[in-house]
Amino acid sequence: MASNSVCASCLRALRQQARKEIQRQPSLASIRPQHTRRLLSTTTRALAAEEQPRSTKRQPSKPSSANPSAFDLSQLASQLRKTDTLRSATEPYIAYGSTEDLFKACARQCDYNIPNVLKQPPEPAPKNAGQEDVGVGSGWWVTPKEQGGLGLDVTFNTWAQVVFLHMYMMTVRLRCFPKEHAGIWHQNLLDHFFYAAEDKMAVWHGMTARGVRNKYLKDLWLQWRGLLLSYDEGLIKGDAVLATAVWRNLFKSSEEADIADVALVTAYMRRQLLRLDEMGDDVFASGEVDFEGPAAVKALAEKQSPWMHKSFSSEDLKELEPAQAPAQK
Structure with missing residues (x-):
């Protein structure tokens, strides 16, 4: 790079x-x-x-290709x-700086703070039904549905899942890098997330004990590993499986989740993955990457499939039924 x-x-x-x-x-x-x-x-x-002597007036010189000393x-x-030796020595530094910019692009999609912590003296943060600290956030992921957003709770878990979702799309693009680069870049991107996560735990949620933070960080690591597996399966098997993974991770398997919101996020992921795929390695490695808003895919997600209004005949239903095994004598 x-x-x-x-x-x-x-x-x-x-x-x-x-x-x-x-x-x-x-x-x-x-x-x-x-x-x-x-x-x-x-x-x-x-x-x-x-x-030359200082009394001599210096004249600006023009670079000459005939001068071998310049x-x-x-x-x-x-x-x-x-050279292989110097490239291997400098690659971690380059990857660290570029992945920091990539992570900032992911974190910009959903950020939050807890105003009660900033008061003097600090006050306890409000809780939701799941006893999670609720703050004030920005981004269409946590914007109320009445204002055109998804209306997710402004919590640490929501922040982590939204950032994870965008980091996953970055990871898919990093897999296109040469083998000797991909592992270093992926590890640096993941490190930036855990630095930010630990900082939020200490600043906004009062987790001053390192042992308590490490416990939550280990749980986040397990969530990331499971998320990689579930989203990869969705990319391979189709939108239905990908939407199921989105529902489990982002919407916490809630029965009250709107299926239209799940479809919107699924279409959003497909479109952003396509944009990243069309991006050159040099542009992506520079860290100058951003994501589109929901407007780009909202019309597509709201469009109904013609099969929704298609009636099935008895012959069509028979074709959908699994073939019965012949009876054994």
């Missing part, structure tokens, strides 16, 4: 390359040792200008990044 950032490992390699350039080229060997480090941030032409730092870094 290409990146414009240079980490400590890259910097050390660049210094070694600069020393080799000085030893190999006579024009660079004449530069004083104290100027060796400055070679990484300027051209040798600028260094030569510093050797080289571009960015081009050198790009060449060094192509």
Whole structure:
């Protein structure tokens, strides 16, 4: 994955390359040792200008391809990044920064806070029927249904499930990366979630004990593993199975869940997966990824299938019945 950032490992390699350039080229060997480090941030032409008397008026110089002593730092870094050793050393740093942006795109879809915690002195957070802390959130996932949203409870569990859903779609796209990259990127994306989850536990829910937070984090890890399995099964077996997975994870298997909302989320997932699939690796790896709103799929989800109004004859019903095994004599 290409990146414009240079980490400590890259910097050390660049210094070694600069020393080799000085030893190999006579024009660079004449530069004083104290100027060796400055070679990484300027051209040798600028260094030569510093050797002139201060009374001499400096004229801006144009880079010349005929001067073998001048080289571009960015081009050198790009060449060094192509080597297997340096790429393996810098890949975790690049993956960490890019997956942080990818996670922020997931977290923007549903965020919340608990105003009672900010009061002086702090007050207990209001509870819902399941004794979960209820806060104030943003995003169409928690917007009341009267205002066109899904109307989910503004709780930590809702936040985790909505972020998990978007992280799953990111994970599906990361599986298209080369094998040597996919594992590192997926692990960094998951780490960003658990950093944010632990922070919310401590700040908004008063879980100051590390042992208590670790218990909930382990439970979230098990939920993530099960979610991966259920959503993968839905992608393979069809929308009905995918909608069932959405109903179990996002809507908590509630009998009061609106089937139209379940269909809307299922269509939303299909469309976002298609958008991510059409996105190039370089664009996705840059972290500049965002998700569409529900309006893009709402009309599609509300459209009724013509089979809903089709009548079945007795012959059609017979074809749907499973074949009976012949009676044994």
